[in-house]
Amino acid sequence: MTPSIRTLLDGPADAQKVDEFLANRSFPLVEGRSVTVVWRGEAEGVSLRHWIFGLESSNALARVPNTDLWHLTLELPPRSRVEYKLEVHHKNGSQWIEDPRNPNRARDPFGANSVMQGEGYEPPTFVHPDPEARPGLLEPFKFKSRALGGFRSGHIYLPARFRRSRLYPLLVVHDGSDYINYTGMKTILDNLIHNLEIPDMIVAFTDSPDRLQEYANHEGHARFLTEELLADLTRRLPLLDRPQARCLMGASFGAVAAFSTAHRYPDVWGRLLLQSGSFAFTDIGKQNRRGPLFDKVVEFMNVYREKPIALSERVFLTCGVYESLIYENRSLVPMLDATGMQVRFVESRDGHNWENWRDRLREGLSWLFPGPLMFIYE
Amino acid sequence: MRKSTRVKVAPEVPTRRSTDPKPETRRHAPKALVLLGAQRFDPTLGAAMEELGVKGKIATITAGWQEREDDDEDLREHCSGRAINLRLHARAEAIFAGDPVFNEAHRERQALLRHRQDFYRVRLEHLIDAELVIKSRKAPASLLEDESNVSVSGIRELDALHLERCARDKRAFEERWHPKDRPAVARERAEIASILDDCEAIAIAGGHVASLLNRLTLFGIDDLVGDKVVFAWCAGAMALADRVVLFHDSPPQGPGAAEVLDTGLGIARGIVVLPQPEMRLRTDDKVRVELMARRFSPATCVALPARSRVTWGAGFPKSAHGATELRVDGTHGPIAARSSESLQS
Numbered sequence: 001m002t003p004s005i006r007t008l009l010d011g012p013a014d015a016q017k018v019d020e021f022l023a024n025r026s027f028p029l030v031e032g033r034s035v036t037v038v039w040r041g042e043a044e045g046v047s048l049r050h051w052i053f054g055l056e057s058s059n060a061l062a063r064v065p066n067t068d069l070w071h072l073t074l075e076l077p078p079r080s081r082v083e084y085k086l087e088v089h090h091k092n093g094s095q096w097i098e099d100p101r102n103p104n105r106a107r108d109p110f111g112a113n114s115v116m117q118g119e120g121y122e123p124p125t126f127v128h129p130d131p132e133a134r135p136g137l138l139e140p141f142k143f144k145s146r147a148l149g150g151f152r153s154g155h156i157y158l159p160a161r162f163r164r165s166r167l168y169p170l171l172v173v174h175d176g177s178d179y180i181n182y183t184g185m186k187t188i189l190d191n192l193i194h195n196l197e198i199p200d201m202i203v204a205f206t207d208s209p210d211r212l213q214e215y216a217n218h219e220g221h222a223r224f225l226t227e228e229l230l231a232d233l234t235r236r237l238p239l240l241d242r243p244q245a246r247c248l249m250g251a252s253f254g255a256v257a258a259f260s261t262a263h264r265y266p267d268v269w270g271r272l273l274l275q276s277g278s279f280a281f282t283d284i285g286k287q288n289r290r291g292p293l294f295d296k297v298v299e300f301m302n303v304y305r306e307k308p309i310a311l312s313e314r315v316f317l318t319c320g321v322y323e324s325l326i327y328e329n330r331s332l333v334p335m336l337d338a339t340g341m342q343v344r345f346v347e348s349r350d351g352h353n354w355e356n357w358r359d360r361l362r363e364g365l366s367w368l369f370p371g372p373l374m375f376i377y378e
Numbered sequence: 379m380r381k382s383t384r385v386k387v388a389p390e391v392p393t394r395r396s397t398d399p400k401p402e403t404r405r406h407a408p409k410a411l412v413l414l415g416a417q418r419f420d421p422t423l424g425a426a427m428e429e430l431g432v433k434g435k436i437a438t439i440t441a442g443w444q445e446r447e448d449d450d451e452d453l454r455e456h457c458s459g460r461a462i463n464l465r466l467h468a469r470a471e472a473i474f475a476g477d478p479v480f481n482e483a484h485r486e487r488q489a490l491l492r493h494r495q496d497f498y499r500v501r502l503e504h505l506i507d508a509e510l511v512i513k514s515r516k517a518p519a520s521l522l523e524d525e526s527n528v529s530v531s532g533i534r535e536l537d538a539l540h541l542e543r544c545a546r547d548k549r550a551f552e553e554r555w556h557p558k559d560r561p562a563v564a565r566e567r568a569e570i571a572s573i574l575d576d577c578e579a580i581a582i583a584g585g586h587v588a589s590l591l592n593r594l595t596l597f598g599i600d601d602l603v604g605d606k607v608v609f610a611w612c613a614g615a616m617a618l619a620d621r622v623v624l625f626h627d628s629p630p631q632g633p634g635a636a637e638v639l640d641t642g643l644g645i646a647r648g649i650v651v652l653p654q655p656e657m658r659l660r661t662d663d664k665v666r667v668e669l670m671a672r673r674f675s676p677a678t679c680v681a682l683p684a685r686s687r688v689t690w691g692a693g694f695p696k697s698a699h700g701a702t703e704l705r706v707d708g709t710h711g712p713i714a715a716r717s718s719e720s721l722q723s
Contacts, residue, residue, distance in 0.1 A: 197630045244496075342500075344632075367631035374624045374634070377612040377653045378418060378442065378584035 003034045003073045008064055018069045027101040028116050035116055036073045043088045046070040050084040051351050053324040080118030080349035106355045108182055126191045126362050127184055133194035134160035138186055147223035157203035159193055167238050169201045169245035169369055174254030176205020183358035196373040197366045202237055212293055215257035217300035222261040226268055243270030247368055251275035251357045256297050266311040271368040274317045275357045279328040281305055310339040316367050318360040320350035408603050414611040415686040416654055422685055423456045432607055434578030441466035441593040442585020442613045464570055466593040473562045487551045498540040499637055505533050506635045530672045537638045544640055567597050574602050584612025591617045600643040612653040618645040627660040648693035650674045655681035664708030671704040679704035
């Protein structure tokens with residue numbers, strides 16, 4: 001398919017033709033596998049900045065001659081999602097901005113990005129609030145941890161039909177506030193429970209004041225989760241007392257924290273949900289290409305890879321193919337599989353971001369905790 | 379010309395186990411057994427009752443709705459105000475609340491059965507995967523057919539073994555705890571029997587099929603049916619069959635394998651009940667349809683969409699409207715009424 005921008009480029013262009021071209025079109029312009037990004041204005045140059053591993057992170061937009069319209073056409077595989085910003089260069093510097101013509105944006109702890117959606121991508125329906133779904137409760141908690149030497153806080157999710165006379169599985173989420181804020185996980189839990197796709201469950205959204213330290217195979221963190229938080233929640237809430245009913249999850253370093261905690265307590269956590277895990281390792285030597293922040297992770301992963309053990313019953317891994325960690329995650333899967341654990345790995349045409357992790361929650365949670373859908377016929 | 383390999387095709391092994399239906403020892407003979415499509419959006423119960431001339435009281439069972447058991451206004455309306463809810467869920471809850479030792483033992487048994495189901499599922503998924511791999515291979519047709527028969531026999535064996543093990547666990551529970559002899563259970567059961575004496579029909583609604591089946595079994599409803607007219611839909615219809623088969627071809631976690639859960643009450647013989655096919659069955663997938671039909675043969679896999687109705691006789695449909703039969707060749711089509719003579723021929 002020839003991108004429509006060619007109509008503008010194939011002859012002399014002027015402001016009126018640009019106006020006509022922009023009118024009645026939404027941008028980025030998705031035409032089959034081609035996606036065209038435009039920016040209009042006076043500048044020294046404009047670049048598309050993205051985080052797709054394997055492509056140049058900065059791609060220059062070209063100016064349509066005699067106009068103030070800048071354009072770039074990329075080939076994007078179907079159902080892709082790419083977060084990006086535009087970098088507008090002026091004489092006195094440059095500025096990163098969201099694409100003003102793109103209504104699709106994704107928030108994260110650093111702000112927001114524009115989102116390019118390849119042909120066929122649709123945000124899943126389960127992320128939108130369903131008026132039929134009864135909302136669960138989200139209650140803040142604060143916990144004094146001896147293992148970590150200070151207070152830790154977070155939120156506890158109780159399902160809408162919570163009853164003290166019933167027993168529930170427990171899901172512990174790393175970077176809990178980010179999952180709530182940037183994936184809308186509370187809404188997702190409400191919807192999946194309402195649709196019988198996961199059982200009623202209790203969810204502990206935990207936060208860390210120093211995640212890079214505490215999530216990198218930290219003994220105190222594993223002890224906090226297992227010997228303190230779990231013990232406390234078990235005392236206070238009606239929880240099912242079996243590994244199959246306990247899950248740790250996290251993304252990026254949070255996935256390392258979940259995985260390493262299960263490694264330290266292999267009979268406790270029977271379910272793991274690991275998203276874009278930062279499972280860096282080296283095959284030879286200790287030098288890792290990701291820098292000193294990863295040293296402890298590499299040390300841990302090298303030990304694990306030397307002697308892989310079954311540390312849970314079911315492990316669900318996800319990773320975007322546009323993130324560099326796809327290499328580490330792909331290589332980990334057969335290793336986990338060989339230990340006898342049930343492992344499912346799902347790749348997506350997406351990057352290291354919250355909406356990628358959001359979009360995989362339904363499949364991951366319902367595989368780890370199948371809801372009563374198979375049992376209810378009415 | 380190259381001579382093709384000829385393989386003697388072994389038939390699928392029909393396995394008979396203690397949990398299989400035994401038509402010759404049929405205890406339950408309701409006056410009529412009517413299986414209906416889902417009632418929530420397209421209620422047809424009233425019309426079915428009218429057609430059969432049911433004028434008396436109707437005992438309703440909504441235990442599959444669990445805590446919502448009493449939310450039965452619509453059902454009462456369909457029964458023209460003649461409904462008496464047997465409240466099996468509430469009765470069972472009261473029994474468990476008043477008998478903590480029995481309650482704990484029951485909870486342990488359920489946990490054991492859940493483990494069994496989980497382990498059975500692990501084995502089943504491997505067997506089904508193997509069958510799909512073999513089916514996709516290129517080999518002489520007779521060899522593929524032979525191998526496919528072995529695969530299906532393996533799945534049938536596993537299903538039967540699972541049912542047998544569950545039955546063994548439940549037998550052990552009954553021998554130890556004698557649920558029906560416990561005073562509270564016996565008292566409730568007598569009350570239920572007395573209510574049923576005054577009723578002309580029983581209507582069993584859907585819901586959570588395991589929970590419903592538990593309650594039906596706890597109170598021995600199969601022995602109380604007598605010669606009443608029985609109407610059942612969704613989980614209610616599933617629970618009446620010889621086997622309860624859980625199924626969903628497109629669950630959120632990926633294509634699922636149908637799994638046997640338990641033996642049913644055995645009131646509806648020779649049928650695997652598949653409610654809500656609109657949402658749960660991919661009838662366009664010939665491989666799945668074929669596997670389902672072969673796996674449960676000689677029982678008939680009957681899909682019951684909304685507004686469908688089947689009057690089921692001793693192992694065959696006496697009349698049918700809107701229901702679909704899954705066939706061993708992977709096709710599906712309307713199920714037709716049969717007579718016992720036509721079955722023999």
